[in-house]
Amino acid sequence: MGGSAIKHIHVAVGVILGADGRILLAKRPEHLHMGGRWEFPGGKVEGNESIQVAMARELKEELDIEVKAMEPLIEVRHDYGDKQVFLDTWCVTEFAGKERGVEGQELAWVPVSELPEYHFPDANQPIVDAVLKYANASHE
Numbered sequence: 001m002g003g004s005a006i007k008h009i010h011v012a013v014g015v016i017l018g019a020d021g022r023i024l025l026a027k028r029p030e031h032l033h034m035g036g037r038w039e040f041p042g043g044k045v046e047g048n049e050s051i052q053v054a055m056a057r058e059l060k061e062e063l064d065i066e067v068k069a070m071e072p073l074i075e076v077r078h079d080y081g082d083k084q085v086f087l088d089t090w091c092v093t094e095f096a097g098k099e100r101g102v103e104g105q106e107l108a109w110v111p112v113s114e115l116p117e118y119h120f121p122d123a124n125q126p127i128v129d130a131v132l133k134y135a136n137a138s139h140e
């Protein structure tokens with residue numbers, strides 16, 4: 001179990017890259033944990049699902065898109081006090097379908113340079129940093 005005494009909730013987190021280099025964000029419904037904040041779409045890995053299967057399922061459920069290719073970006077463990085999360089974060093580099101907020105959530109395609117202006121859950125700072133670094137690296 002990774003040597004950790006704490007049981008983290010395993011979450012598939014998708015940094016979805018658009019054709020123009022923008023990133024797809026979704027607003028978390030107010031009544032949920034970290035409600036009202038912007039997030040990278042995704043959700044809890046169920047049972048013994050692989051991360052690939054969980055990501056594909058979550059992005060189909062939340063956005064009605066099909067993941068075609070993804071690559072690992074960063075693993076973030078965060079303790080919210082009442083809940084501990086393991087954000088297993090991947091860049092979704094190819095998908096099919098037209099995204100829509102299936103659960104009524106607001107969506108936004110955001111240029112990477114504007115990500116720091118968005119209010120994310122507390123655990124997300126390392127993800128935002130990694131996306132900035134990833135975007136810079138791929139433009140070299």
Ligand SMILES: Nc1nc2c([nH]c(=O)n2[C@H]2C[C@H](O)[C@@H](COP(=O)(O)OP(=O)(O)OP(=O)(O)O)O2)c(=O)[nH]1
Nearest residue numbers: 011013033034039040041042043044085121123124
């Ligand atoms: N998807 C996502 N979850 C995040 C991010 N940052 C962050 O702290 N989280 C946390 C919030 C939640 O505690 C957890 C994800 O759970 P969730 O509520 O979205 O799970 P889910 O989509 O499977 O939904 P549910 O039906 O099980 O409630 O991870 C993020 O950027 N994206």
Ligand SMILES: [Mg+2]
Nearest residue numbers: 041042043044
């Ligand atoms: Mg979710």
